Amino acid sequence: MKHLLSTRDLDRETAVGILDIAEDMALTADREVRKLPTLRGRTVVNLFFEDSTRTRLSFESAAKRLSADVITFSAKGSSVSKGESLKDTAQTLQAMGADAIVVRHHGSGAAHQLAHAGWIDAHVLNAGDGTHEHPTQALLDAFTMRQRRYGADSRGRDLSGMRVVIVGDIVHSRVARSNVWLLTTLGAEVHLVAPRTLLPAGVETWPVTVHEHLEPALALRPDVVMMLRIQQERMHAAFFPSGREYAREWGLTAERFAALGPDTMVMHPGPMNRGLEISSAAADSSASTVLAQVTNGVFIRMAVLYLLVAGSQEASA
Amino acid sequence: MTGTLIRGASLLGETREDIRIRGGRIAATGRLTPELDERVIDADGLLALPGLVDLHTHLREPGGEASETVLTGTRAAAAGGYTAVFAMANTSPVADTAGVVEQVHALGAQHGYATVRPIGAVTVGLEGERLSEIGAMARSRAQVRVFSDDGKCVHDALLMRRALEYVATFDGVIAQHAQEPRLTEGAQMNEGALSGELGLAGWPAVAEESIVARDVLLAQHTGARLHVCHVSTAGSVDVIRWAKARGIAVTAEVTPHHLLLTEELARGYDARFKVNPPLRRDDDVRALREALADGTIDIVATDHAPHPAEAKECTWAEAAFGMVGLESALPVLQTTMIETGMLGWADLARVMSSAPAEIGRLDGYGDPLTEGAPAHVTLVDPAARRTWSTGDLRGRSRNTPYTGVELAGAIVATVHGGVATVLDGTLVDAEEVARRG
C-alpha cells in the first residue's frame, strides 16, 4: 500500500490486515519499553491545515512509538495558512526528506491531490479531508467494534453480522463516509439516520439503509449506535430549527439509551456535544466506547504507518 | 502583397471555390487565377467558414493581466479561428463605464487579431444593486449591445426586470449567468451522487433552472430580449424550449466543455475540471447536444476563462472556476456535433458565427462568403486529428481540460478583415498583424 486516502478503495483482506496489525501494536502497549524500532531513521510529517489537537497527538504518538522522527506543521503560526499553495508546501516537505506525510485539510480531496499530483514521492496518509473521508477514524471504529465483540479472539475476523446505526450530520461528515465504505466492506449492515437536510445527495446509491427518524432504526436492536457531532452553526443555515428540536428528534437521549439492548455499543468520534446529539447518560455509560476509541486510534495509526512506510520498504528490498 | 487568394476551399463543406480577398473584403469567388501581388493559400481539402464569433470570452484586461490580456486572448482567439470576441465585463475595474469599454475596444483594434466587442456590466461593480451606465456604454465608440454581470447572476427580480426593459431601449440584450446565489453557496461541483461521495458541496441543477424559468417569464412580460449564458442542464433546455414555443425572445448558448465533459472528471480532484456552471451528467450532455442540433440552443460560446497555474494548483475548493476554450472550441464541436452527424458545417457556421453575431448586433460578421462581404474567414482542416496538449494553447494561461483527449479538426488559417492572423496553423507575428490591420 502506497497511500491511505480513503476507505473506499480498501478491500476486505487489506482492511482486516490493518486491524490485525493494530492488534499487534496494542500488545506492545503493555510492555515496559513501548517503543518499536521499526521506523528508526524515517521521517513522518504531520501537516495540519486544520486544527485538531486530538488527531494530531494521536498521529504523533503513533509515529514516535515506531521510533520515527516526527515533524509537525500546524496551520496556525506557519506559512501553510498564509497563502502558500499546497504544492509549495508539499515540495518543501519533499525537500526535507519526508517519508510519509500525514495530512489534515479543510478541503475535500487534499490528500488525494498530494498523493497524485506528481509533486512528491512520499507516502500520504489522509487524516481527514474536508467533508470527504477520515479513513483512520473508520479503521479505529471498526477495530473498537471488533474488540468489543470478539475480545482476544478478534484476529482475522471481519464485522459480518453486525448492525451499525450512524446518526446525525451525514452530509458534512467525513467520519460517516469512511465508516460507510469500510464497515460494509467488512460485512456489517449499516443504517444511516438523519433529517433529509443532513443527508448527502445520492445517498440512495450507497450500500446502506436510510432512515429519517431514529426510533425505527433503534428498534432494529443494533449492535452499535454511532452518534456524529452536530455543529451548532448548522441550525443557522436552516439544516434544522434548533438544538432542542434536534436533540428531541435525533439525539441519543437518556430514554432512548435506556431502551437499547444491554450489549449495544455507543460510539462517538468526539468531541461530544452533551445534551445535543448525546446525553451524558449514554456518554458516561459502560456501553460507551469513546475512551477506547481514543486509545485504539494510536494502534490503528501505528499499524497504518507501519504498513505504508516499513511495509513498502520490505516490498522494494 | 496586397491581396490574398484562397484556392480550392470547400465553402461550408459544400461547393469548392477560390476566394479573392482585397481591401478587407471578398473581391471575388469562383475559379480564379492568381495575380502577381497576391499571397496564395492552398486550401485543397480545407473548409472555409465565415470567421468565428465568440459571444462569451474573458480577456481579463484590465486587472487580470497575469491570466490574459487583450493581446494574448485575441491571439488565442485567432488560433481557434475566431475573428470577433465579446469580452466579459468582470475585469478590474469592472467594465461598467464608457471609459473602460472604450479602452478594451481600442486595445482590440490596436492589436488586430480579432474584433473585440466589450460586454457592459448590468450593475455597477457587478454588485447587483444599481444599473450601470448602460446608455453611455451603448453610445460609446465600443457600441456595447450585450450586457452581463457574468460570474454573478442578476438575481434580484426587480433589477432584472428593469435591466431587461432598459437595455431593450438600446437594442441590447441581457446575457444572464443563471445561478441562484443562495442555492449555490459554497458550491463546488454538480450536485448528485458523486458530489455526495466526494464530499464537495453541490451546485444543483435547480439553481440554474429556477433562474432561467423566472427570466424567460420576465422576458415575456417585458417583451425584451434575454440571452442565457452557458446552459448546462437538461432542465434548462426544457424551459428554453417551452419559452421559444411561446414566442418569447430568448436565445441561449452552450459551451464546448458542456458538450463533451461530465462531472466524472471531478473524481480525481483535479481543479482543471472545476468550472461554473459545473460539468454535469451524461444525460445533460446528451440533452445539450440535442438542443444545439434542434435550435433550442442558438449558439456555442467558449466562456474562455484563463487562470494562472497557482489558481488551479491547490485544493478543489480553493481553486478558481473556469477553463480556457478558444483554441479548442472548433475541434470540440467537430468531435461532438459534426462527427456524430448532429450538425452539418453550415449549421456549425450558424452556431459559431452568424447567430452569435446576430445576438450581439455585430454587423459584418457571420455573413456568407460571397463577393462584397467583409473578409472574415476561417479555414479548417477537418481531417486533422490530434491529442490535445497545453502546447496547443496560444493564450497566457494553461488551464485546458482537454489534455490527452483526441480531438478532430484543426484551424489552418484565420483571416480577420482581410488580414491573415493565422497561416499554416501558426499565428502571424503580432507586429505584422497590427501593421496590416
Ligand SMILES: [Zn+2]
Ligand atoms: Zn458565467
